[in-house]
Amino acid sequence: MASLDERTLDQQIEQLIEQAPRDDVTGMLIALMAPLLKQIAGQLQYFEYFVLQTPDRGWVVTTLGHRATPELEKTVVYAFPDLQDAQAVAGTHTEVDLVPLNFPVISIIFQLIALKQVESILFFERAGDRQRAVEVRRVDLEAQMQQIMRQQLQQPPPNLA
Template identity: 35%
Template structure:
């Protein structure tokens, strides 16, 4: 499913409770998600997910140059085989789940325990990926939503 169709799924799945959420996703949030998704090579990514709780596998990395600095990451792989090969512990019960790229990026906005998702597009290459930072993504969405909300005010309102 292409990126535009993935955005339409988000719009369709938005709460239909009389709020403006479907329009906000279509007109403000969707374009931001699409912009991020178009920086990546694949329309779907494989995410390692625990079998027992269904959580995405979280990896904590520490800075070599700055003691005490950590990042909590989720890795996303364009190829299922790469996701399976990347498992840090063969005894851990995980599965490689295919997730549309827009959904991966959208879910990142709500994952307070995750700092970034690293997308690996080149098969077999775990050294070079594209990082999408949650804070930056949230800032971009917040800014666009503020612009969008301001544009919703009728011009004849006195």
């Protein structure tokens, strides 16, 4: 896959808005967050990543322990750059059949907001290398979203003369 371009990310934003619930809020929220989602996606290398799913379509959440301080834990979702890496990790979970599915990068980042039990998504950027990843933390995403919302609330409506 090539480096990310703005047009592809815009198409992913439009697709996310089209698939959003018709509640007058979600689509508006996505449109408001579009620059932030594109900024984060722009730090990554791929348009799509593979995420492991359980048979009931839930994303596989992994709990990681800190090497020096084992009581410190973090819950993450892995996003793999290719199918082979995702299948290799799926094969290590013998207790349940996991299915690797590819998702647009914008959708994965947006889903992080809804996954309250997940602290980060780890995007692996090199096939075969599961030691280094780009981490997108939910707490950072939420803080940036709140800043955008505050800025929107401070701006007067455009139809005021």
